[in-house]
């Protein structure tokens with residue numbers, strides 16, 4: 001915690017301290033069973049939490065405290081789960097009491113993202129959002145969205161031909177284009193799209209703020225009332241800008257769809273289909289709000305996550321050329337060199353599907369998942385877990401447990417090859433928990449997996465990916481380092497992306513003729 005933050009605590013002085021002290025004592029008082037072990041709370045009521053990459057510290061704390069860690073900081077009970085077994089036993093099997101979200105201040109109140117249903121507590125309002133969202137993204141609807149996923153992936157292939165060094169940008173454009181077309185019927189420009197720029201500027205700060213412990217105001221909600229000019233209140237000055245962006249993301253495309261519907265020019269999309277039903281119903285303000293919220297969250301929750309996984313794919317291909325070669329051999333055997341792959345090839349390309357799984361495991365997109373909240377006192381393995389605890393599933397630690405995933409840092413798609421043998425040995429479980437748990441399980445996972453699969457197979461069918469080289473021709477081997485935040489990406493790295501042959505380049509160019 002920096003000095004300015006401390007200054008704020010003292011500025012709010014005695015009154016806040018009394019409240020804290022009271023909550024602090026109630027947090028520590030043991031009623032029967034002990035609390036799980038964890039770091040000591042200081043006299044000020046805080047615990048020195050890591051500023052970045054918390055999942056790595058929590059994984060290291062396993063050696064000291066074990067798989068379940070209890071942290072009590074500024075009146076907030078937090079339980080970190082480091083093992084998949086415990087996460088499954090609590091979050092999945094006791095989903096009736098572990099499916100809410102902790103009350104936060106920074107993201108919903110200060111930054112203005114109160115419309116994200118991913119942050120809403122368990123209850124009827126959240127359920128209404130979730131049900132409507134799922135109606136548009138369940139597994140049976142995948143074939144409806146696949147043509148668009150193919151089309152945007154072909155644009156990715158063409159863009160990589162023009163400026164391979166900007167692969168990161170092209171991947172982002174592709175993921176955004178798929179989601180924005182599905183939700184708003186919006187066609188993203190091949191480059192420099194203004195809405196994508198706006199949405200990214202809005203979503204970027206969200207990832208950092210989404211991690212518990214980043215902003216003091218999450219621990220001490222009263223701090224949201226400090227005047228913006230006060231020293232240490234820079235979070236409020238920044239949030240003023242972020243708030244405006246969050247509103248624009250929520251409103252702008254939605255309003256355009258409404259206008260287009262009035263003119264009769266709207267493209268069929270999630271927003272238009274829901275609005276049509278709404279127009280024919282009693283047109284309640286509530287229902288319109290739900291439609292607006294669920295369409296806007298698709299971008300906020302779905303674009304960056306998909307981008308991160310595809311980023312891991314490019315990194316893995318640079319570092320593990322044998323995997324790339326094996327994948328290309330499989331593609332060549334099934335697809336041949338005369339056409340690009342499509343979803344119809346999926347069942348014949350099991351190694352590609354395993355690459356997608358390994359991308360999700362190797363460096364999970366949300367290393368600490370999305371925080372859950374416990375709504376009743378609970379007991380587990382001889383410990384008491386108090387009602388109101390924030391539950392953090394350390395997905396990164398679960399995927400890097402060498403007893404479960406041998407050689408966890410190695411990118412090895414073959415680990416998933418024989419699930420029967422794996423099951424008997426109790427290893428290499430499929431990494432479904434990358435998408436979270438039980439009632440909060442990611443409802444966009446079908447769309448996400450298809451977007452990633454078609455990107456992986458299409459890129460590998462026509463491109464070779466290798467390390468970039470320096471002035472002297474030596475390879476620049478990227479390190480496996482990831483950004484901090486709720487959604488973690490590979491740190492920017494360079495790589496070389498070249499067509500596998502002239503025929504491959506010709507195939508890529510041909511795709512322009514089949515655009516709609």
Ligand code: HEM
Pocket residue numbers: 117118119130133137179297298299301302303305306309365366369370371372434435436437438439440441442443444445447448
């Ligand atoms: C690789 C891609 C993705 C990953 C790894 C991922 C992961 C996750 C995780 C870990 C959660 C939290 C689950 C929990 O609380 O236990 C989540 C929630 C969510 N995801 Fe995804 N996601 C991805 C893509 C998508 C896409 C493409 C969409 C939209 C089309 C989406 C929409 C959502 C929504 C709306 C929630 C909130 C669910 C709720 O709170 O009820 N996600 N995702």
